Amino acid sequence: MVEPYLVMRGMCKSFPGVAALDEASLEVHAGECHALVGENGAGKSTLMKVLAGAVLPDSGVILLGGRKVEIRSPLDARRCGVAMIYQELNLLPELTVAENIFLGREPRWRMGLLNRVKMMEVSRNWLARLHQTIEPGRLVRELSLAEQQMVEIVKALSLEARVMIMDEPSSILTDRELEELFHLMKTLKNEGLAIIYISHRLEEIFRICDRATVMRDGRTIATHDVRAVSQGELVMQMVGRALAQIFPVRDAPSAEMALEVRNVTSRPRVKNVSLYVRKGEIVGLSGLVGAGRTDLARAIFGAQPIEEGEILFEKAPLREHTPHEAVRLGMGLLTEDRKAQGLLLNMTVRENVTIANLARIARYAFVSKSKESALVRALAEGLRIKTPSLEQGIGNLSGGNQQKTLVARWLFTNSRFLIVDEPTRGIDVGAKAEIYQLIVELAKQGRSVLLISSELPEILGLCHRIYVMRDGEIAGEFSAEQASQEILLATAMGVPLPAGPSTP
Amino acid sequence: MKIPERMRSTEFMIFLAVALECIVFALLSPSFRTLNNFVNVTLQIAIYGILAVGMTLVMITGGIDLSVGSMVALVGVSAAILSKQAVLSTEIMVLVAILAGLAVGMISGAFSGFLIARFGIPAFIVTLAMMTICRGVVFLITGGFTEGDLPASFGWLGRGHVWILPVPVVIMAVLFGSGHVVLTQTAFGRHVYALGGNEEASRLSGIRTHRVKILVYSLNGLLAGLAGVTLAARLGAGAPNSGLQYELDVIAAVVVGGTSLNGGRGSLPGTLAGTVFIGVLGNGLNLANVDPYTQKVALGIVILTAVWLDRIQKQ
Numbered sequence: 067m068v069e070p071y072l073v074m075r076g077m078c079k080s081f082p083g084v085a086a087l088d089e090a091s092l093e094v095h096a097g098e099c100h101a102l103v104g105e106n107g108a109g110k111s112t113l114m115k116v117l118a119g120a121v122l123p124d125s126g127v128i129l130l131g132g133r134k135v136e137i138r139s140p141l142d143a144r145r146c147g148v149a150m151i152y153q154e155l156n157l158l159p160e161l162t163v164a165e166n167i168f169l170g171r172e173p174r175w176r177m178g179l180l181n182r183v184k185m186m187e188v189s190r191n192w193l194a195r196l197h198q199t200i201e202p203g204r205l206v207r208e209l210s211l212a213e214q215q216m217v218e219i220v221k222a223l224s225l226e227a228r229v230m231i232m233d234e235p236s237s238i239l240t241d242r243e244l245e246e247l248f249h250l251m252k253t254l255k256n257e258g259l260a261i262i263y264i265s266h267r268l269e270e271i272f273r274i275c276d277r278a279t280v281m282r283d284g285r286t287i288a289t290h291d292v293r294a295v296s297q298g299e300l301v302m303q304m305v306g307r308a309l310a311q312i313f314p315v316r317d318a319p320s321a322e323m324a325l326e327v328r329n330v331t332s333r334p335r336v337k338n339v340s341l342y343v344r345k346g347e348i349v350g351l352s353g354l355v356g357a358g359r360t361d362l363a364r365a366i367f368g369a370q371p372i373e374e375g376e377i378l379f380e381k382a383p384l385r386e387h388t389p390h391e392a393v394r395l396g397m398g399l400l401t402e403d404r405k406a407q408g409l410l411l412n413m414t415v416r417e418n419v420t421i422a423n424l425a426r427i428a429r430y431a432f433v434s435k436s437k438e439s440a441l442v443r444a445l446a447e448g449l450r451i452k453t454p455s456l457e458q459g460i461g462n463l464s465g466g467n468q469q470k471t472l473v474a475r476w477l478f479t480n481s482r483f484l485i486v487d488e489p490t491r492g493i494d495v496g497a498k499a500e501i502y503q504l505i506v507e508l509a510k511q512g513r514s515v516l517l518i519s520s521e522l523p524e525i526l527g528l529c530h531r532i533y534v535m536r537d538g539e540i541a542g543e544f545s546a547e548q549a550s551q552e553i554l555l556a557t558a559m560g561v562p563l564p565a566g567p568s569t570p
Numbered sequence: 571m572k573i574p575e576r577m578r579s580t581e582f583m584i585f586l587a588v589a590l591e592c593i594v595f596a597l598l599s600p601s602f603r604t605l606n607n608f609v610n611v612t613l614q615i616a617i618y619g620i621l622a623v624g625m626t627l628v629m630i631t632g633g634i635d636l637s638v639g640s641m642v643a644l645v646g647v648s649a650a651i652l653s654k655q656a657v658l659s660t661e662i663m664v665l666v667a668i669l670a671g672l673a674v675g676m677i678s679g680a681f682s683g684f685l686i687a688r689f690g691i692p693a694f695i696v697t698l699a700m701m702t703i704c705r706g707v708v709f710l711i712t713g714g715f716t717e718g719d720l721p722a723s724f725g726w727l728g729r730g731h732v733w734i735l736p737v738p739v740v741i742m743a744v745l746f747g748s749g750h751v752v753l754t755q756t757a758f759g760r761h762v763y764a765l766g767g768n769e770e771a772s773r774l775s776g777i778r779t780h781r782v783k784i785l786v787y788s789l790n791g792l793l794a795g796l797a798g799v800t801l802a803a804r805l806g807a808g809a810p811n812s813g814l815q816y817e818l819d820v821i822a823a824v825v826v827g828g829t830s831l832n833g834g835r836g837s838l839p840g841t842l843a844g845t846v847f848i849g850v851l852g853n854g855l856n857l858a859n860v861d862p863y864t865q866k867v868a869l870g871i872v873i874l875t876a877v878w879l880d881r882i883q884k885q
Contacts, residue, residue, distance in 0.1 A: 369773070369774060388778075389773055389775075389776055390776045392776070394776065399774055401771075401774060406770060406771075407768075407770050407771050407774055408774070409771060410763075410764050410767040410768050410771055410772070410834075411767060411768065411834075412766065412768075412834030413763060413764065413834075417760065417763075417764075420760075421760065421761075421764050421772070421775050422775040422776050422777075423776075424757035424760055424761075425757070428757050431756045431757055431758065432755050432756055433755060433757055475775065479776075
């Protein structure tokens, strides 16, 4: 047996509140295309960022060609021959192809002036070697995304990369471009490169890859020869965990409609979506990252325009399509990115709670601070927000308490319909359980919740009903009883359902 | 209590600096410590103070308005020309001229605000363009000549007194007072801070962010108009060159007063202290016979020091 070219062993990395990598390992041979698969948040990206020098691991060993290497920065990774092609391409649009390829290491004449002749020549040679017809003197912004990706690959090769990581490279390509990429990957394999291929599209993996490693919860579960495994088996291993028993019991919803979405299209990522939510119901929106769940939430809330379709809130069609109107009618949106879209970091806990409904505590436009403090105090106690005082700057609270403060904002507006987008991201286990309790509590009071979550146990444990989105469309609808982690993930990935025993 | 405490202490430090400054100048120059000079200083800073109130609002939202100096000239000149028309009785024409001046300021401000909010053009660019446009229009209207010989009743706004206080000083004081109440006690004030802190979060909280922005720039324009008619009244003329580079002095005063250029942070008491500090600095250095060139260097150092101290305090 040949020694693998790349070995990662015992990789650990914790972020506050989460263990992103837990003794993960990976072995990739030279001349191999190796797939890395797993659910959202399984640790694929973190593992690859460690290899690319973008994240420092807490512990673990990396061997390249049998030698132990220290990768502490992207520059180290480059020196070791590791290149990463990110999903968002990292080229400078106003420079030429050749200038991008030689960025930071431009060849010079003796006088210190740029040697463009050499840059063009070397670039043209590389492109020719990969059978590409891109002219190295063109500006990058004039290129298609597929061509830009090609330039990134050429750049990596010219840096003498021996390991190439490709993060969801197919997501920006058309079918024909994908064929070209696969063709190129074969060339690279023949040249002896080790390719690590991350993709949610299992059929691609089965076409192009030799082996696949499954990750889950920061751990490496198994490595398979793709000829000896089925898509269904991979999905099972990607899920394969029992539901934690931290979910509270929920009540049955009422029959009354809270929200109806009819054939709504909101470009580019929401296509002809219909769904409904009843009063007192918790409805889950499952799917992979990029399936359009957050866009759908924003479209419902009026934060992004809809081109087609209709939204009915409590049986009345929405007229003005703005967040202001949504809030006025009684909707609330707990955003995925707390810092960028939720928190007012320059303001206190008290001010963060009341900002969406100052009318409630204002008389002739003047805010009554005593009334404000009293109402906020009651909410903070009810939600057990841990803060030394309501006058504390919101930035000084922990993630969980910040999240509770934002929930309090929507309780303060008396929201009857709440969209919660990844509500437990980046918060610790104790606070998670409290958020779950709170969501169920809200539903018991007759409010409705649309829960977007990438954590399948969360969706299964909380929701009455679940929609699965894929590529901007609703790919399936399941009741809590029908759904399982395998079914949801298989639907989200567009894979036939696996047969055999299922985890509860 | 961290943020309010920090705010309070920022303001406290500026007030302390103003007090120290006054003590030093009082010791250095006998003519500094007279009631007459005190009234004189307040009169000198009044126009800047009026402008600084509006600018503080704009800068708390994270914006900036470079056009206020030109607006002062445009409004002053328009009001001056209008007040001399003998269509109606002099008193009524003066009133019409003043109101028209305020309207010109407010409409210019609203226009800037509309462009900034609706099309997302950076405030720096929009107001830079407005600065040039307004100044150009002033010269087009006047042909470069000063519009003098204003009716005597117009002059009251700039040269009159309420008790011993000059009218411009009274106007400034009223604006600082009412502005402070608006910023700290009303829903609108809260929205202004929220907008500067996080625009997207504000929008998703249901705040009509476009409307708030346009309103803030309109108010700023209105105050620039008020400063314009007051200055014209004080000078007894609408001069095409008036208000030149006022925007820079005003921004300096607001920044020295602890308002963040990134938005979300600042207060009117701070701005008042900043305005007074810069005003007293000029006056004191004059009385101490420091030449104007050295004064400019001193002002620059003050601005840098203020920003530097603010940074240190935040860390």
